[in-house]
Structure formats: C-alpha cells, structure tokens
Amino acid sequence: MDGKMKQELLDVFASKLNQSVRMYMDNCARCGACIEACHVYASSPETRYTAVGRAQNLRRLFEKYHKYSGKIAPWLGEAVELDDNWMKKVYETAFTCTGCRRCMTYCPFGIDTQQFQAMAKAMLIAADMEPKVLSMLADVSVAKGENIEATKANFAEACRQLEAEVIQKWQQEAGKETIPLDVKGAHVLYVALAGKHSIIPAAAIMNAAGENWSLSYFEAVNFGAFVGNPVVTKNIAQRIIDEANRLGVREVAICECGTAYRVMRHMTGTHDFKVITFLQLIERYLRDGRIKVNKAVNNGRTTYHDPCQIARNGGVYEAPRYILSRLTDDYVDTNPTKSANWCCGGGGGLVVVGDKDFRMMSAKVKADQVRATGAKVLATGCENCHSQLSDVNEHYQLGMSVEFVSSMAANALVR
Amino acid sequence: MLDKLFYFIMVPMVYVAVAWCVFWIVVKIVKILRAPTTPPTLRIFPDDKGPEDRNTGGLPAALWDTFTMPSVLKYNPLLWVFLVVFHVSLAVLFLAHLDLLPQVNIMSAESADMIGNGAVGALLTASILYFLFRRFRSPLRELSIPADYLLLFLIFLLFLSGDLISWGNSWSESGFGLAKQDFGLYLRNLFAFDLSDPRQVLDHPHYAIVVSHVFLANLFLLVLPFSKIMHVFFAVPMNALRRG
Numbered sequence: 001m002d003g004k005m006k007q008e009l010l011d012v013f014a015s016k017l018n019q020s021v022r023m024y025m026d027n028c029a030r031c032g033a034c035i036e037a038c039h040v041y042a043s044s045p046e047t048r049y050t051a052v053g054r055a056q057n058l059r060r061l062f063e064k065y066h067k068y069s070g071k072i073a074p075w076l077g078e079a080v081e082l083d084d085n086w087m088k089k090v091y092e093t094a095f096t097c098t099g100c101r102r103c104m105t106y107c108p109f110g111i112d113t114q115q116f117q118a119m120a121k122a123m124l125i126a127a128d129m130e131p132k133v134l135s136m137l138a139d140v141s142v143a144k145g146e147n148i149e150a151t152k153a154n155f156a157e158a159c160r161q162l163e164a165e166v167i168q169k170w171q172q173e174a175g176k177e178t179i180p181l182d183v184k185g186a187h188v189l190y191v192a193l194a195g196k197h198s199i200i201p202a203a204a205i206m207n208a209a210g211e212n213w214s215l216s217y218f219e220a221v222n223f224g225a226f227v228g229n230p231v232v233t234k235n236i237a238q239r240i241i242d243e244a245n246r247l248g249v250r251e252v253a254i255c256e257c258g259t260a261y262r263v264m265r266h267m268t269g270t271h272d273f274k275v276i277t278f279l280q281l282i283e284r285y286l287r288d289g290r291i292k293v294n295k296a297v298n299n300g301r302t303t304y305h306d307p308c309q310i311a312r313n314g315g316v317y318e319a320p321r322y323i324l325s326r327l328t329d330d331y332v333d334t335n336p337t338k339s340a341n342w343c344c345g346g347g348g349g350l351v352v353v354g355d356k357d358f359r360m361m362s363a364k365v366k367a368d369q370v371r372a373t374g375a376k377v378l379a380t381g382c383e384n385c386h387s388q389l390s391d392v393n394e395h396y397q398l399g400m401s402v403e404f405v406s407s408m409a410a411n412a413l414v415r
Numbered sequence: 416m417l418d419k420l421f422y423f424i425m426v427p428m429v430y431v432a433v434a435w436c437v438f439w440i441v442v443k444i445v446k447i448l449r450a451p452t453t454p455p456t457l458r459i460f461p462d463d464k465g466p467e468d469r470n471t472g473g474l475p476a477a478l479w480d481t482f483t484m485p486s487v488l489k490y491n492p493l494l495w496v497f498l499v500v501f502h503v504s505l506a507v508l509f510l511a512h513l514d515l516l517p518q519v520n521i522m523s524a525e526s527a528d529m530i531g532n533g534a535v536g537a538l539l540t541a542s543i544l545y546f547l548f549r550r551f552r553s554p555l556r557e558l559s560i561p562a563d564y565l566l567l568f569l570i571f572l573l574f575l576s577g578d579l580i581s582w583g584n585s586w587s588e589s590g591f592g593l594a595k596q597d598f599g600l601y602l603r604n605l606f607a608f609d610l611s612d613p614r615q616v617l618d619h620p621h622y623a624i625v626v627s628h629v630f631l632a633n634l635f636l637l638v639l640p641f642s643k644i645m646h647v648f649f650a651v652p653m654n655a656l657r658r659g
Contacts, residue, residue, distance in 0.1 A: 017451075018450050018452060019448070019452055020656055021453075022447045022450050023649045023653050026443070026645055026649070027643055027646040029646060030555075030558055030559055030560070030563055030643075031487075032549075032554070032558060033486065033487050033490065033494065035554055035555070047554045047557040050558065056558065067641070068641065075561055076561050076562040076565070077562050101459055104657055105459060105486060106486050106490055107486065108480070108481075108487050109646060109653040109654060110459075110480065110653055110657030110658075112657070115457070266455065266456050266466070267454065267455050311460070312460060313459055315460035315465045315467075315468065317465070318465070
C-alpha cells in the first residue's frame with residue numbers, strides 16, 4: 001500500500017468518526033458480554049467472530065491514529081499501522097458480519113457493530129477491495145434507475161406475461177388490471193424484487209383485497225446498503241421516494257426484503273406516505289376481513305424466522321405471527337425468538353458475496369435452532385433469509401420447506 | 416528528598432491530576448459533540464415495540480438500561496452481580512470520601528469507621544479481582560488488551576491501599592496510625608487551597624501508606640480521560656441511541 005492510498009483510507013476512516021462511532025470506539029469495556037451474541041461465534045467459537053473482536057480491528061486503528069495513548073504507548077491499546085495485512089482484518093470486520101445487530105441486545109452500552117461494519121465497508125470501497133459482485137449489482141441497480149423511461153415498456157410487457165400466474169392464484173374482476181403500473185392516486189405502491197416470486201403472490205393478495213395499488217418500476221433491494229456505500233444507498237432509495245411522491249400514494253409497501261424495508265422505513269427520514277412491510281399489509285387485510293385464507297392448504301408444523309432487519313431492527317414482530325396463525329393451527333416459535341432470534345447468516349450481502357462454506361459454517365446454530373422446533377415449514381419474510389435458509393435446509397438436511405409468508409398466504413386465498 | 420516527593424504527591428500532584436482529568440474529560444466531550452451527527456436512527460426494537468412506536472422509551476429507558484444492565488443480567492448473571500456490587504459500592508465509596516470532610520457527617524463525627532466499616536472496600540476489591548481474573552480465561556483473554564489489565568491492576572492497588580487504611584481503623588484493635596478525622600483535615604486543606612505540608616495533620620509512620628493511596632488516586636485521575644472509564648459519561652447517551 002503506497003502512502004497516498006494509506007492517507008486516503010485514513011481520511012475515509014476519519015470521515016466515518018461520527019458521534020456514535022467516537023463513543024463506541026472509546027467506551028467499550030471489552031467486558032465480553034457480547035461474545036455469545038454472534039451466530040458466527042456460536043457456530044465456530046473463534047474470538048475474531050465476536051462483535052468485540054470485529055470492532056477491535058478498527059479500534060486499534062483508532063488507537064494509532066486518533067488517540068494520544070496510541071502515539072505515546074501503542075502497546076497499551078495494541079495500536080496498529082494501517083497496511084495491506086491489516087486491511088484483511090478490516091475485510092473481516094465488514095464481511096464476516098451480517099449486520100444483524102443481535103450483539104446490541106447483549107451489550108450493556110448498546111454498541112452498534114453495524115456502525116463498525118459500515119466504516120470497514122467504506123474503507124474497502126476506497127481500497128477497491130470490496131466484493132465486486134456487490135458493487136456491480138449496486139451499479140446496475142443505479143443504471144437501471146437512470147434509464148427507467150427506456151425500460152418501462154419492457155417492464156410492462158414482462159408484467160403482462162406474469163398475469164396468467166397471478167390469475168391462477170386469484171381471478172381478478174373483469175376490467176381491472178392484474179398487475180397495475182403507474183397508477184396515480186393509488187393507495188399502495190408495492191415495491192418488489194426483480195424475481196416474479198416477489199410479484200405474483202403480492203399481486204394476487206392485493207387483488208383479492210380489492211386494493212387500489214400500483215407496482216413500482218423500481219426494485220426494492222438496496223445493494224448500496226449491502227456494499228456499504230451511503231451515496232448509492234440514498235440514490236436507490238430516493239427514486240422510490242420520488243415515484244411514491246409522483247403517484248401521490250398513501251403507503252409504500254416493501255416486499256419481503258429486510259434491508260430494503262429498514263432503509264426505506266428507518267433511514268430515509270419522514271415522508272408524506274407511510275412505509276410498511278408487505279407482511280403488515282397482509283395482516284391488515286386479514287384483520288379487516290378483506291382477504292380470507294384456507295388453513296387446510298398449509299400442512300405441517302410451521303415456524304417463523306424473524307428477519308433481523310424487519311424484526312429486531314425494524315420492529316415488525318406480530319404481523320407475520322398473526323398471518324401464520326391464520327394459515328396454520330400448528331405454529332411454534334423458535335427459541336430464542338423475536339429480538340433474540342439467531343441471524344440466518346445471510347444478511348449484509350453475504351448471500352450474494354458467495355462464500356457458501358462460511359455461510360453454512362456460521363449457520364450451524366441457526367440450523368440447530370430451527371431443527372429443534374420440529375417444524376416442517378420454515379416461513380420467513382425476507383429474500384436474503386429465504387435464500388440462506390434454503391441453503392441451510394439443504395446443507396444440514398433439515399427436511400423442511402422454506403417458504404415466504406406472502407407465498408403461503410397467496411396459496412391459501414379463498415373467496 | 417523523600418519528604419519533598421511525598422509533599423509533591425500529596426499536594427501539587429493532586430491539583431495537577433484533578434485539573435488534568437477535568438480538562439481532558441471536557442475535551443473528550445467537546446470532541447464528540449463536534450463530530451458529525453449519527454445516522455437517522457440506531458435503535459433496536461424490544462419485542463413489545465413496533466415500528467410505529469415513536470420511541471422505545473427514550474431517556475427513562477436508557478437510564479434503566481444503564482443502571483440496571485438488564486442484558487448482562489439476562490445473559491451473564493454472575494458478571495451482573497459483580498458489576499452491580501462494584502458500581503453500588505463505588506457510589507458508597509464516593510460518599511465515604513465526602514464523609515471525611517469535617518463539614519459532612521454521614522457517620523458520626525467521632526466515628527473511626529468509614530461508611531460500611533471497611534466492607535465497601537472489601538466488596539470493591541473482590542469485584543475488581545473478579546474483573547481482573549476473568550480476563551485470564553479464554554475467550555476474554557484473547558479479546559483483552561494490555562490497557563485492560565493495567566487499568567484493573569491500578570484500580571486494585573488503589574483499592575487495596577485504601578483498604579489497608581480503612582480496615583486498620585475498623586478491624587484492628589490498635590487501629591491505623593492515622594484516624595479518619597486526620598484525613599478530614601488534610602482534605603479540608605486541599606479544598607481550601609492551603610498548600611501547607613500534610614504531615615502537619617498526618618504525622619505518623621503510616622503516612623507512607625496514605626501517600627501511596629493518594630499517589631495511586633492521582634495516577635488514576637491522570638489516566639481516566641484516556642481510558643474506557645469514560646463510559647461514566649457516555650453510557651447513557653449510547654443506550655439512548657439504542658433506544659431511539
């Protein structure tokens with residue numbers, strides 16, 4: 001690493017020292033309360049896979065470059081020089097952590113490891129060391145947004161091709177669009193993922209509820225958040241905000257994607273519309289009697305995996321449980337559950353990065369947890385979690401069926 | 416020579432240590448206040464709170480989290496017991512030192528005993544030894560840094576030197592050579608910026624132990640602003656961030 005690059009990285013490091021990070025840097029007592037919190041450590045007890053272990057990788061740089069004690073007696077705080085070798089540690093901080101923030105529920109100070117992770121990711125981007133697949137996906141996502149007018153016709157055509165599959169689940173009333181687009185004054189703007197699995201069940205459910213809705217032209221997933229680029233994150237979120245404002249919708253319903261929901265709901269400020277998860281919308285339809293479901297469709301004991309970004313970091317705990325209570329008489333919670341639930345091991349972009357061996361290793365505790373429920377159906381409300389849990393199901397031979405809550409609800413729709 | 420050193424430790428160094436400590440604490444707080452603000456929210460949601468809850472308890476909840484450490488109680492009850500004993504004893508110890516002043520009479524003015532009759536120091540020393548020795552066991556050993564051990568060792572020595580004085584006065588027939596009331600006079604002089612030699616009020620062969628105790632306290636004050644003990648000031652704001 002040459003001097004210029006080193007200075008650039010140190011500048012990025014310094015730019016990330018906001019009020020919270022400064023407090024987190026200085027005040028960790030290394031009491032070890034967080035050690036048992038991390039699913040990676042619980043699956044493979046190496047201290048580098050603890051919240052405090054990951055934070056120390058950056059705290060040692062802070063000690064070296066931002067504290068007098070690090071300059072006078074670097075051995076005291078184990079201060080380190082930033083070099084190529086240490087950047088490997090920075091990578092570890094960023095990409096052995098899913099940003100699930102379970103450790104925050106253990107720490108007596110509530111230190112947020114995700115803040116360290118964001119700092120590490122920013123340094124990796126500056127060093128051109130971030131996983132290229134994430135940057136590429138973020139760039140593609142931004143480019144698609146920039147050329148939306150050119151792709152609208154193709155998108156509409158693709159939606160038309162999905163209509164038959166939506167109708168299989170719910171026959172829309174004559175004269176009404178099956179997958180409406182660009183509906184000014186719609187009550188709900190539904191923001192989906194690129195795959196049809198994210199559009200078909202949602203369309204069937206909203207049509208069954210008689211909702212005045214519109215499908216967003218944009219994808220919900222925010223690769224900017226995964227890669228740790230706040231500018232791209234804002235850019236990707238902003239175009240959905242602009243679309244919602246243009247259409248004048250009352251609510252933006254984010255598909256089953258944890259990060260997309262958290263970014264839109266909790267990290268973009270306040271808007272003229274409400275941001276909800278699609279799970280909350282289904283719950284409301286069921287409570288209001290706008291849709292009806294047949295319990296006989298879903299067979300076998302069912303459990304639910306709380307996606308970290310929707311539950312612990314988003315506050316949505318009861319909606320999926322209510323939906324599942326209407327879909328099955330044999331529901332069992334995981335233990336631990338809700339805010340204490342184990343992360344699936346796929347968040348923070350890890351599912352996309354591709355190190356499957358690490359993901360499977362780190363998910364051992366998750367596999368043990370869901371196996372202990374005796375469930376046959378593992379439901380979840382997040383794309384990342386679904387992908388990871390499907391891999392975990394196969395790797396650990398759990399013999400479960402991994403399902404989206406929305407798919408289960410759509411399959412059970414009755415008149 | 417030794418007399419000069421003892422005088423330096425007992426009078427000028429005390430003022431320097433206190434001024435140094437206050438100055439750097441203020442600098443640290445100002446640095447944090449002047450740093451860029453945090454992201455919109457860092458909160459996490461307890462099981463009974465939904466996204467529509469405007470906050471998850473705010474300051475009262477942050478104070479509750481800070482002073483009762485429910486997460487530690489849930490996941491590491493033994494550590495919680497020692498943390499609570501340590502912090503409560505520390506508060507009592509602070510009062511006990513205030514009680515040394517002739518103007519303050521929590522215990523009776525004639526009493527030879529500190530508040531707690533030496534038990535507070537015993538609890539603190541036991542707690543600090545627990546905090547120290549648990550760091551020698553894996554996995555905490557791998558995560559601890561030299562500053563963690565040295566700070567705990569410094570505090571242990573500080574407590575132990577204080578224990579020798581209070582245990583001597585409370586637990587031995589002959590007592591420590593210097594009484595609580597003598598320390599009160601010394602402290603009163605310090606508060607009054609009376610720079611006379613403390614030997615005038617602490618004239619006894621055991622004086623060296625008192626000097627050791629004050630020296631360790633000075634060291635502690637010099638180190639405090641650069642140590643994790645700064646959590647005294649930041650535990651509540653950090654918990655407030657988590658609570659939203």
